[in-house]
Amino acid sequence: MNTSTIAAIATAPGQGGVAIVRLSGPEAERILYEVFQPAKKGATPPSHMLTYGHVYDGDSTVDECMAVLMRAPRSYTREDVAEIQLHGGGYIAQRVLELCLRHGAELAAPGEFTRRAFLNGRIDLSQAEAVMNLIAAQGDQSHRAAMRQLKGGASSFIRKAADELYAIQAGVAACIDYPEEIDESEAAADMLPRTEALAAQIDSACDERAARILQSGLRVALCGQPNVGKSSLLNALLGEERAIVTPIPGTTRDMVQGDLILGGSVIHLTDTAGLHATDDPVEQLGVARARRAMEDADLVLAVFDQSRPLDADDRALLAELQGRNVLIVLNKADLSPVLSSADVTALLDAPILTVSAADEATLAPLKAFLAEQAAVSDNLALTQPRHVEAARRAARHLRQAAETARALSVDMASIDLQAAQLALAEITGDEVEERLLDRVFGMFCVGK
Ligand SMILES: Nc1nc2c(ncn2[C@@H]2O[C@H](COP(=O)(O)OP(=O)(O)O)[C@@H](O)[C@H]2O)c(=O)[nH]1
Ligand SMILES: [Mg+2]
Known part of the structure; x- marks a missing residue:
């Protein structure tokens, strides 16, 4: 769990109708009401209620605005999230952000809100990347692909493949653990076609050209x-x-x-x-x-x-x-x-x-x-270069596993099967290194 409360300007720089300063973390509520005073005095407004009021810096009024508190877990990050909707323009938003920092918030890194949504289990890694793709989408086609991914299209395909792979791995483990009951050729007859079919199925969900065109x-x-x-x-x-x-x-x-x-x-x-x-x-x-x-x-x-x-x-x-x-x-x-x-x-x-x-x-x-x-097919399961690369790697490990089982023995194939499982898990982020997260979220904008 994160103990810090982060803050950032969530809207694009420049002048616009509205600028939003966003907070997330355990101190979001306290910091919100340090800088923002609802016009209606009395009890603090309920969660998820947009409230009219003002931002003050000591005695001076910084802006007339709307603010909302979204209590955990019903928020983008699953933490307490606050958003202050200010008049658009760099100066006001910057000044309100500085007020939040003065009251204890930390400046958010690029993509840190979405990273928290991922770390807190609200979305998986492929869905987090879909958020970025939605923001970057320039046309209907890449928008549709990002939306499918956000709804879990890539995740559900990968989870199904991972389940089938777990079943194959379980068969291999049984053969290793109970050599008297399950003989090698029996295990191979089950494992080989399933492994090869899974490799083929994963390959057919990959299209590097399509992924690149969408990107x-x-x-x-x-x-x-x-x-x-x-x-x-x-x-x-x-x-x-x-x-x-x-x-x-x-x-x-x-x-x-x-x-x-x-x-x-x-x-x-x-x-x-x-x-x-x-x-x-x-x-x-x-x-x-x-x-x-x-x-x-x-x-x-x-x-x-x-x-x-x-x-x-x-x-x-x-x-x-x-x-x-x-x-x-x-x-x-x-x-x-x-x-x-x-x-x-x-x-x-x-x-x-x-x-x-x-x-x-x-x-x-x-x-x-x-x-x-x-034009790219709407049925493609994997539409992102990082996912296609990892899936191809998984398919290679699977084919290697089948080869090893054929040439040596079924139990020797378990290393390759495990490598395939790890490659699939990289896509959904079930198995991730900090470095991969830094790479994925480093491409986001600040405030998302
Ligand atoms: N008649 C006619 N002239 C054209 C056409 N397209 C280009 N031009 C002319 O051909 C010349 C070279 O065009 P340009 O686009 O600079 O050719 P580039 O060197 O291949 O980039 C210019 O004088 C253009 O006006 C066309 O469809 N019909
Ligand atoms: Mg020319």
Whole structure:
């Protein structure tokens, strides 16, 4: 149990309608009524009742405000929690926070309220992370995934897997403890298929690509020769003049990036300098960055000017894109065509769309394609990179256990089974080290 009472400003910095100072811990009630006086004199207000009053600092009135006390365990942290709703603005909130500290509260660390909710058993670790994901969500898709996780979607999948693993472990333990009653081959016949099936089930709940898209959006790189209209396309998709567009080849030297939301998913677009031989040292750096962006991308938009024939650089680009996830975009559809779809798809087997960056209407199929690429199944059990990594590790240990049981003996497999169990427990936080908690909660904002 925590004995300290923590305080922080829970609202974002800057001016707004309301700013909230939040307290949690055994002294929350005392500190609240040291700094806040209800307008209605008499008995202290009941728990969970929003009350009108003032914050005073000695004789001076700091603000007119509302405050609420939520007594344990019916609160976010399961401790006594108090919130003071002040007029928005940095100065008042900072001054009220300082008053709370002067009366004995300690400044909260990032994520410390949620960390207490976890340590006090109100939520598990994957749900705590869901809180952070909800705050960070930029689109409907990542919001839905975070909400599923907060409701315990990942936890219930992992708990079921852990239960099955306990049952397998119990079988192995029985074989070790009662060698006369349970013979080795009998134990193996039960343990092997169940272990392998569990590994397969865990693997199928993992999707690194989906987890990454939910976390940071679909990464799309615009590649192609100078002057084909990459920057124009970026601007047209973003609906703003983000990148500089000129008829002069080599205008874009550095990478220009922008996010847009399509079908509820975040699309992270990177415009590049394009790949071509150049003597200009600045352009060379731009080309190197373009290549890196292309390698990091989930999807490459290979842009061509359909009013020009393919040249050697175009062919080199198409060769380089072999084996990647590519959409070929033939731009400048408003000009008379020289290049046909077949000319390009003969060199690279990839989907193809014809557009004009200058004509909004032609971009609809491109937007639909991007939205489809970024869509993630709503049925995925694990949608967070940390969870997917731990689950993959658990599945590896399970397959290792099966291998050991086959090659050596069933009892030798118990070490790998235990390692798998620990990897699963990391996800829900049933088995956690302080260091893991520091890593998870360190990413939160202060006041949550
Ligand atoms: N006619 C026509 N011109 C375009 C189109 N898209 C881009 N351009 C022009 O092509 C030139 C190069 O465009 P830019 O976006 O800078 O190409 P980038 O070098 O690939 O980034 C500019 O003069 C644009 O106005 C298009 O769809 N149709
Ligand atoms: Mg450009």
